[in-house]
Amino acid sequence: MTGPLDSPFVKAAALRAGFHEVGVARAEPLDATPLDRVLASGWEADMAWLRTQRAERLDPSRLLPGARSVVALALSYRDAERPPPGPGEGEVARFARGRDYHPVMKKKLKGLAAELTARDPGLRCFASSDLAPTMEKVWAQRAGLGWIGKNGCLITPRHGSWVLLATLLLDRDLEPDAPHPERCGRCEACLPACPTGAIPEPGFVDARHCLAFWTIERRGAIPAAMAERLGNHLFGCDDCQACCPWNGTVEPGSDLELRPREGQSAIPIEALLQLTEAEYARRFHGTSLARARFDGLVRNALLIAGGSGEPRWLQLVVPWLASPHDGVRAAAGWAMARLGESN
Ligand code: B12
Ligand code: SF4
Ligand code: SF4
8 A cells, every 4th residue: 555654654664674772863964063173083994984074964855865764774684692702713793603793784675665666666765884975873862762972883772773774865854763871870880891992982983993993994904003912802892881880681682584693603713724715715705704804803913823822833824925915924024923923
């Protein structure tokens, strides 16, 4: 049946499409002050696209001319608690332990857009998750899903911050929800929990110090100062979320496709130091870990091996000195020096 869209219909359709949380905000231009603070301070590291797409990030009508409403969506990836990685294992951040969330979100967004367009055939919309220049956390806060915690993550009362976000811009007026109030209160647990001091002030992350940036986004070499503090973080980092009291009590409720796959939460470093490109493709294509690419994963594993001070890994490190990838060679050199020292 066709008819005008309203908020209750859109929200019910979002839940039917498989999202766990949904809210609506007016598609107004955002306050530029916080983003400009990040850019003026250099906290975006070398993610130049945050700067070049500034105008689109701040104004949804640049992505969808005539945009009137932003539907903010969240999907939980909270699974049952797992034991921490053992010695000799690299830890994978929780969001990356199942299927790559991008196609999962895409499928749900497509389903939602299809249902809305069937109801309102003239509707125009713009869907995105992660990759488009949309300030997803800010929209989620405005649409009442949760608040931006002092750790810089969007925290929902029901699923904690173990949620991934998406937005759907519509050229239709919908009844907006009230923005979510801040609920960190006097807690500051995440600030000292960060191993690299990457939270310069509450709510902001300096990507130049963030292990999630270095282990996932960064191509090429990782500076020694960050390598020293890598610990066993193989891909991403959850330290500023794992310590958050809002995450301690939430029930597992992960999307089925985002549930951890066998062997993808903690990966033996020894296996990664012997990884071939073919084996990498077989194991990691279709997972979020593919974002680091073959050379990024091997580089991270080399740095964990070096930081461990375990001389038994020396012989597996040496062959990587001849890698065609700069970042891998540099990591192998750093690891050799560290393991040689502790010999
Ligand atoms: C660039 C990026 C990163 C960078 C920079 C992180 C950052 N804090 O900006 C790096 C690589 C470091 C990173 C790390 C991670 N990321 Co990331 N990342 C992004 C991306 C692509 C863009 C974010 C962005 O525009 N940052 C630039 C800054 C300037 O904008 P902002 O983060 O929105 O921050 C604004 C607000 O915080 C606001 N603000 C600050 N204080 C306050 C207070 C109030 C009250 C309000 C209203 C606003 C406000 O001001 C800032 C500037 O405008 C988004 C996807 C997207 N399109 O939004 C995912 C995204 C933010 N990342 C995500 C995830 C899961 C992560 C990691 C948890 C992954 C991991 N486990 O390793 C870590 C978390 C690190 C952390 N503590 O924030 C999720 C977050 C889900 C959630 N629950 O919050 C997102 C939304 C992806 C997704 N589609 O789900 N990420
Ligand atoms: S993700 Fe890790 S390194 Fe980045 S701010 Fe959080 S605790 Fe710090
Ligand atoms: S640990 Fe405390 S201060 Fe940090 S995000 Fe969670 S509630 Fe907020």
